[in-house]
Amino acid sequence: MISLYDVLESADGQLFGEPTLQLFTGFAIEPDQVVPGCLYVATQTARGDGHRWIQTAIERGALGVMCVEPPEYNTDGITVIVVRDAEKALLTWARMVLERFGTTVIAVSGAVGKATAAAAIAAVLSTRYSVYHAPFVAAGRLTLPLALGGLTAQHQMAVIVLPPDLAGNMRDLVSLARPMVGVVTCGGDDGAGQGDPPEQEGLALRALMEALPDGGLAVLNFDDALARGLGAQTPATVFSVGIDSFDADLLAYNIVLGRYRTGFDLRYGVERAVGRWTPLLGRHHLYSALAGLAVGLSYEVPLQDGLRALTEVPWLPGRFHPHKGLSDSLVIDDTCSPGIQSVTTALDWLGAMRASEAGRAVVVLGDLDLPADYTQPLYRQIGERIAAVADLLVAQGNLAATVARAAMDYGLERYRVRITHGPADTLAAARDGLGPHDFVLVKGGRTTGLGEVVRGLLQDQADGCRLAPAPVVVDAWLGGIVQPSWVEVDLSAIGQNVRRLRALVGPGVALMAMVPADAYGHGAIGVASTALLNGAGYLGVGTLDEGVALREAGLEAPILVMGFLSPAALRDALRYDLTIGLSSLAAARQANAVGGEMGRRLRAHIHLDCGAPGLGFPADESVEFFRAIKKMPHLDVEGLYTILASGAEDLGVQRARLSSFQQQVKPLLAIGLPLPYVHAADGAALLALPEARFTLVRADLPMYGLPPLAGVPLPEGLKPALAWKTVIAQAKMVAGTGSRSRRADSPAERIAVIPVGYADGFRSEPQRWQRVLVRGRRVPVLGSAGPHETILDVSAVPDVRAGDEVVLIGTQEGEAISIEEVAGWLRCGAAEVLSGLAARLCRGL
Numbered sequence: 119m120i121s122l123y124d125v126l127e128s129a130d131g132q133l134f135g136e137p138t139l140q141l142f143t144g145f146a147i148e149p150d151q152v153v154p155g156c157l158y159v160a161t162q163t164a165r166g167d168g169h170r171w172i173q174t175a176i177e178r179g180a181l182g183v184m185c186v187e188p189p190e191y192n193t194d195g196i197t198v199i200v201v202r203d204a205e206k207a208l209l210t211w212a213r214m215v216l217e218r219f220g221t222t223v224i225a226v227s228g229a230v231g232k233a234t235a236a237a238a239i240a241a242v243l244s245t246r247y248s249v250y251h252a253p254f255v256a257a258g259r260l261t262l263p264l265a266l267g268g269l270t271a272q273h274q275m276a277v278i279v280l281p282p283d284l285a286g287n288m289r290d291l292v293s294l295a296r297p298m299v300g301v302v303t304c305g306g307d308d309g310a311g312q313g314d315p316p317e318q319e320g321l322a323l324r325a326l327m328e329a330l331p332d333g334g335l336a337v338l339n340f341d342d343a344l345a346r347g348l349g350a351q352t353p354a355t356v357f358s359v360g361i362d363s364f365d366a367d368l369l370a371y372n373i374v375l376g377r378y379r380t381g382f383d384l385r386y387g388v389e390r391a392v393g394r395w396t397p398l399l400g401r402h403h404l405y406s407a408l409a410g411l412a413v414g415l416s417y418e419v420p421l422q423d424g425l426r427a428l429t430e431v432p433w434l435p436g437r438f439h440p441h442k443g444l445s446d447s448l449v450i451d452d453t454c455s456p457g458i459q460s461v462t463t464a465l466d467w468l469g470a471m472r473a474s475e476a477g478r479a480v481v482v483l484g485d486l487d488l489p490a491d492y493t494q495p496l497y498r499q500i501g502e503r504i505a506a507v508a509d510l511l512v513a514q515g516n517l518a519a520t521v522a523r524a525a526m527d528y529g530l531e532r533y534r535v536r537i538t539h540g541p542a543d544t545l546a547a548a549r550d551g552l553g554p555h556d557f558v559l560v561k562g563g564r565t566t567g568l569g570e571v572v573r574g575l576l577q578d579q580a581d582g583c584r585l586a587p588a589p590v591v592v593d594a595w596l597g598g599i600v601q602p603s604w605v606e607v608d609l610s611a612i613g614q615n616v617r618r619l620r621a622l623v624g625p626g627v628a629l630m631a632m633v634p635a636d637a638y639g640h641g642a643i644g645v646a647s648t649a650l651l652n653g654a655g656y657l658g659v660g661t662l663d664e665g666v667a668l669r670e671a672g673l674e675a676p677i678l679v680m681g682f683l684s685p686a687a688l689r690d691a692l693r694y695d696l697t698i699g700l701s702s703l704a705a706a707r708q709a710n711a712v713g714g715e716m717g718r719r720l721r722a723h724i725h726l727d728c729g730a731p732g733l734g735f736p737a738d739e740s741v742e743f744f745r746a747i748k749k750m751p752h753l754d755v756e757g758l759y760t761i762l763a764s765g766a767e768d769l770g771v772q773r774a775r776l777s778s779f780q781q782q783v784k785p786l787l788a789i790g791l792p793l794p795y796v797h798a799a800d801g802a803a804l805l806a807l808p809e810a811r812f813t814l815v816r817a818d819l820p821m822y823g824l825p826p827l828a829g830v831p832l833p834e835g836l837k838p839a840l841a842w843k844t845v846i847a848q849a850k851m852v853a854g855t856g857s858r859s860r861r862a863d864s865p866a867e868r869i870a871v872i873p874v875g876y877a878d879g880f881r882s883e884p885q886r887w888q889r890v891l892v893r894g895r896r897v898p899v900l901g902s903a904g905p906h907e908t909i910l911d912v913s914a915v916p917d918v919r920a921g922d923e924v925v926l927i928g929t930q931e932g933e934a935i936s937i938e939e940v941a942g943w944l945r946c947g948a949a950e951v952l953s954g955l956a957a958r959l960c961r962g963l
Contacts, residue, residue, distance in 0.1 A: 484562025
């Protein structure tokens with residue numbers, strides 16, 4: 119428990135109002151760390167200024183707040199402490215309580231297994247001592263004070279996990295903690311610890327070893343080259359552990375991997391222990407168990423007592439935790455260990471189970487937390503390993519799709535791979551065909567939503583209490599997106615919209631998901647995959663490169679390229695199995711010639727011009743056109759279509775064009791031309807003209823939850839799927855006007871700069887965005903300050919600060935700015951607004 123008066127003493131702080139609580143359950147510096155009764159500390163983190171989350175922390179149960187600037191709203195019932203430097207206050211408090219209590223600190227680090235090793239060490243030492251097992255919170259220099267919130271004077275030892283992220287952070291941590299024992303589970307070679315380069319990880323682990331005192335203890339994994347080499351870097355006594363490495367001080371051998379436990383024999387000096395076990399799964403977790411025994415032996419815990427303690431080490435939520443799954447399967451929840459090395463060790467266990475027991479091996483993989491420079495080659499390595507051990511791979515996300523494509527390159531059949539882009543579709547794919555004795559490994563970063571996939575796979579929903587708590591994402595910036603402006607895409611909404619449209623058109627009509635212009639800014643790969651999983655059977659794009667991108671992402675559904683293709687592009691269309699739109703006899707002859715050269719037939723849909731501006735073969739010449747087409751052996755004409763509206767044209771105009779199209783279709787069918795796909799309906803016609811649906815419809819704006827035309831309402835159940843957000847980069851008082859970034863008639867007293875500009879799709883001329891949302895209020899846009907900056911007037915919004923969320927499209931605190939409203943400001947259509955969003959904007963799916 120944290121004493122109010124200890125905090126005041128260490129922080130040199132003062133109370134703001136009357137205190138209502140004097141003991142707190144722990145510290146929190148972000149909303150997802152808040153537990154009831156804790157003290158929330160508003161400090162500057164990598165995700166922004168913590169002052170903006172004070173109210174959220176209070177709503178989640180914080181009963182105290184430590185801050186530099188006190189809140190301007192009512193804080194009755196909350197103890198508020200005002201300090202000069204919140205981070206310094208936390209560090210000073212941590213040093214003070216460790217010195218006061220005289221606690222022996224055991225620091226555990228490494229790329230994989232550090233949290234499990236800490237649990238094993240605490241279990242073994244608890245047979246003889248009062249041990250504080252600190253929760254693992256990776257928070258850089260603030261890791262230690264956050265971990266020590268539950269420490270009391272009665273605790274003789276504290277087992278603390280220190281992240282090996284940056285060497286500078288580790289030096290600060292060990293200087294503060296002054297550990298007597300340092301444990302390194304493994305060094306790693308991939309930078310997977312916290313997404314940092316591997317050299318930083320090695321330097322951080324070296325800093326831990328160098329900080330141990332003469333007379334201290336260093337427990338090292340003898341089988342890991344980096345960890346083994348650290349023995350020469352420490353003045354402490356080295357105790358090595360290993361598996362099948364007979365030079366290790368403590369050795370496990372004759373390993374037996376089981377469904378619910380791991381068996382082993384043990385050698386320590388002249389002592390032998392045969393037929394022992396631990397519930398920790400996999401060879402990699404044996405290093406954690408051995409670390410627990412090594413620390414215990416060094417602190418006079420008898421070997422037999424330590425081995426008994428290892429049989430009771432608890433499974434940790436989200437860290438290779440087994441659960442009974444649907445249809446008597448076994449679900450392994452490893453959603454809190456997102457590094458590549460932990461993926462490799464998990465797959466090793468899965469491969470061993472597949473070889474020794476009946477049942478399929480199913481891998482559910484989400485995007486991992488990897489350093490950007492290493493992502494592609496490391497994901498290829500994972501794909502190769504999965505191909506060797508998996509019967510089914512469900513890959514969620516664009517980066518995980520890279521793994522899926524690599525797995526197929528290494529021999530995993532295409533029908534054994536599912537690529538998804540949201541937890542709902544991932545769960546459906548994982549559950550499909552699940553049977554007794556199947557193993558399901560669920561692996562991915564915490565913000566992927568895979569925890570909900572695990573929950574959906576549980577046989578008994580009461581076991582949900584054993585899952586890791588889902589991160590509380592106040593906004594995508596807090597969720598870890600590092601770009602200062604981002605697009606949030608709700609793929610579950612896309613899936614729901616597709617299902618609703620699928621039901622609307624009925625079973626006899628195919629649905630083409632239109633994904634041109636990067637799915638109107640939503641992200642084409644994610645939207646296309648989601649649409650196909652929810653009832654779409656065809657994809658539509660505008661250009662060759664859009665179709666190629668979908669093919670290279672592993673999508674195999676038919677894809678129609680509706681835009682113009684040059685003769686040179688036809689070869690690529692054939693190579694990538696793309697269907698083309700033909701709008702002239704000359705284009706048809708070119709396509710037929712290319713097909714002949716390549717010895718293949720090129721699929722095509724014929725585009726008839728029924729009055730809408732743009733491409734299209736003249737309708738009154740269609741019969742002669744199709745007679746000529748029938749004589750082209752290398753064309754496979756499977757469809758006929760027209761465009762009913764090129765913009766916001768009313769339904770009367772569209773009906774007239776539809777009538778013309780209907781008149782042309784009849785004689786074409788009469789001449790014996792088989793046309794499986796006849797389509798005219800998209801946008802407003804899809805919703806309001808049932809007679810336009812024929813055998814296929816093109817789902818465009820309605821699929822994105824957007825009304826296609828004024829006066830044509832969306833059916834119930836369709837909802838928008840996109841929000842665009844950024845943050846305040848700077849807020850300041852100003853005086854005077856005169857620059858292009860200021861309107862002369864603006865009385866702004868306080869402005870804010872947002873890191874978004876016309877290069878991102880936030881238009882400034884000739885028409886401009888007029889309002890954005892800050893703290894739930896509409897604030898005026900004053901103008902552009904360059905390609906990547908815009909100025910806001912925030913005079914009417916109190917306490918605006920850097921890091922505050924700004925909504926450009928979407929909702930905030932009950933207020934909304936819709937895409938239709940923005941389109942009205944810019945005097946264009948919603949599709950044009952969305953298509954202008956820069957490709958470099960991060961899409962948070």
